[in-house]
Amino acid sequence: MIVEIGHFALVLSLSVALFQSVLPMVGARKGDQRLMETGTIAATGAFVLIGIAFAALVTANVTSDFSVLNVFENSNSAKPMLYKVTGVWGNHEGSMLLWVLILAFFGSLVALFGRDLPATLKANVLAVQAWILTAFLLFILLTSNPFQRLDPAPMEGQDLNPILQDIGLAIHPPLLYLGYVGFSIAFSFAIAALIDGRIDAAWARWVRPWTLLAWIFLTLGISMGSYWAYYELGWGGWWFWDPVENASFMPWLAGTALLHSALVMEKRSALKIWTILLAILTFSLSLLGTFLVRSGVLTSVHAFATDPTRGVFILAILCIFIGGALVLFALRASSLEGGGLFAPISREGALVFNNLFLTTATATVLVGTLYPLVLEVLTGEKISVGEPFFNLTFGPVMVPLLFAVPFGPLLGWKRGDLLGAAQRLYFAAGCALAALVGILAYTGGTKVLAAFGFALAFWLLAGSLTDLFSRAAFLRTGWRTGLSRLIGLPRSAFGTALAHFGVGVTLLGIVSVSSFEKEVITTMAPGASADIAGYTLTFDRVEQRPGPNFEAQTGTFSVRQGGGELARIETSKRFFPVRQMTTTESGIWTHGFSQLYVSLGDPSPDNRSIVVRIWWKPLITLIWIGTVFMAVGGAFSLADRRLRVGAPVRSRRKAALAGT
Structure with a gap:
């Protein structure tokens, strides 16, 4: 019964989203305040209904209701409770439900905290947001229904993909989606401004907090995903230029450019047309990332294996929203005011320089990501574009930008x-x-x-x-x-x-880990030792340990320097019988900002020794600590009293004087 309630709530939310996508905009055209106010009510109602649907899916997973196809394919009664909950978004259908939940959440935030927005702008923003919500609700209900039943119900489930059974993957997708979907607000503001044909500094002041909020979450999401891949996959790397990694990195680069461009627009009423275009492109890149992950065109540890029907549907959404937005921009841009003038050597000039290099860097990543796909479609030839290409194109573009960064605020x-x-x-x-x-x-x-x-x-x-x-x-x-x-x-x-x-x-x-990393690959038996970066690693023992839904072969190593033991590292290979999959759990010892990283490989033919990969990674934790500084910096800016979510609230005294 709970599952049916969730399904019904999802269908009902589609109806509410359809009303929200039409009535507020009609009200804005006619100047009808009551019709415009329906957007606020509908946005809040859609969020509540999708929240009910999401709660129903969580309940089905927690109670191991294997009559639900989604639960059967992605859960198991022996799976730890944490991963029964987080496994809700560890699959295509559940993650899309989380996607639209966050989309509706941001729409409801605009409805609740946008009281000081001009009524017509708010109505148009909520209507555009509802267009996006409607499209993805249709996608879920027609191609990716998370509430589909099985009859008869199986006795046991097929378990969640083992590499997703990790706390990092519990946190990474929600943060990433908050970033991806958060940029939809900037997109909606841009389309609303183009529909009105009017844009000013106040528009930038309203849109910048939403962009900053999305940027903070996307920064943390990318960072968490990078660290998860680093410690969970056992390969020892922190970034692979994987196409799906790039899919999240591109909107981050474009969003960073948008933040700086909106600042110029807010302070000097300049770069108006460029800021509108960046708002469109940033969310377009988020939609592109959604397509790449869910269309089946990529093979990646991050991607969901899906059928072509879903890919075609998302491609249609992509074409409608990106194509429609760019057509509207082309029609309206000439009628918008260009904005104020400024000298090349100025803070505005520095921010334009920032935008030039950030968008160029985004373009290089986009070309490197899409070129193999386009080439395969046109010629049938499969090629891969990897680290050498990106290092030779992305790196040189970023160096002048990084050199110029300290000049801007001065x-x-x-x-x-x-x-x-x-x-x-x-x-x-x-x-x-x-x-x-x-x-x-x-x-x-x-x-x-x-x-x-x-x-x-x-x-x-x-x-x-x-x-x-x-x-x-x-x-x-x-x-x-x-x-x-x-x-x-x-x-x-x-x-x-x-x-x-x-x-x-x-x-x-x-720079530190790229230049001074050390690696040792050797075959070790219990009692053997290996030296790396002034440390001696001794293989103490290997033992079998049972887990809740896996069997682990765990190796224990002692870290010594100068004869004294400094630490012990445990690393393991886990076998999940339900999925018949093996995962590598790396062992990491953190010393200061550096790490000693150990990963087990395959055993020798006689099972007396095992391949062990050891890395010394100097200052590697600074990579992720730096992203935390970035996010905290964004939070400080968001907390500035001059930068609120929406236009600044007028004081009561000023409001009273205005009314006299």
Whole structure:
């Protein structure tokens, strides 16, 4: 009965979404306030109904109701309770239900917190949001129904894909979807502005918090996915340029450009047309990522194996929304005001420079991701585009951008002083030079690129904090007054500094592990030892351990240095009998910001020894720590009293004066 209630709620939510997609827009055209208000009611109602449907699917999984096809294919009575819950979105149908739940959630947030938006703009935004919701609800109900029944009901389920039975994959998809789907709000605002034919600085002020919120979640989602792949798959890498990884990275790059472009539009009423286009392209790339993951055109550990019918349906959604949005943009762009002018050397100019390189970087990733697919369709030839291509195209594009990052906050609006900004960056330049000389001396001049990478990272780290110290004026006013001035700075200033600092931290981790990683691949029997990076790893024993729904072959290693034991590492191979699959659980010992990483391979033919892969990864945790700095920086900016979710609320006094 609960399953039927969930199915009925999902169908009913489609009806509500259809009303929401039409009535508010009709009301906006006619100036009918009551019709426009239906958008608020419908958006809230759709979220509640989809929430009921999602809760029903969770209940079916928790109670192991194998009469539901989705539960039968992705669960098992022996599966731990945590993964019974998180397994709801560990498959195509359940993850799509989570997708539309988050989509409806963002729509309801606009309905509830958009009280200060102009009535027509709010009505149009909610209607556009409902168009997207309607399309994906139709997709779920027609091709991916999570409530489909089996008769007769099986006694046992087929279990969840073993590599998804991990806490990292429990957290990664919701964060990623909050980012993906969150950009739909910027898209809806852009389409609503094009429909109205009017866009101004207030529009940017309304749209920027939503974009920032989505960007924060997408940053954390990508980071969590990277770390999961690093420790769960046993391959020792943190990024593979996998097409599905790229599918989430592209909207992140475009979203970063959108944030900076919206800032220029808000502050100087410039880049209006470009900001609208970026809002469309960012969500379009999110839709493209959804298509790549669910169409069956890719083979990836991240992708869902689906039938071509679903791929065609999503492709149709992709064409309608992206094509329709770009056609509308082409028709309306010429009628929109271009915005204010500014000197090339200014903060606006720096942000345009930022946008130029970010969009170019996005284009290189897009070409590298889609080219093999297009070539296969046109010629039938299969090729792969991997790390060498992206390193040679993406890297050189990002270097000038990263070098320019510290200059941006130090330049004035409309017209800046490049020489003055450079003078304030002397300390950052000194740090970069010291890092360059230090690495060259440490490596004997054999790793020039690594030295320049470290120099760029330290340039970013020191340069990102320069603006805060310059505005606090410690040297001119003294530490006490400077500290008071520092505390009084807007939260957005701290947010910018933290986000840029996080980029430097991540770059430092990337350069370090790429340049100084060590690897040993050897065959070891219990009692054998291997040396790596000044540590001695001793294979103590191997034993069989039962799990709730798997059997584990666990190896225990001792880490020693100078004769003393520092730590013990356990790594295992897990066999899941229901799925007949084996997974690798890597063993990791974290020392400072570095890690010793151990992974078990295949046993020897005589079963007396086993292949062991050992890595020493210096400063690798900085890669993910840096992303946390970025997200915290975004949260600081979002918490700025001048940047609210929606337009600033007028004070009661001002409202009273306006009414007299």
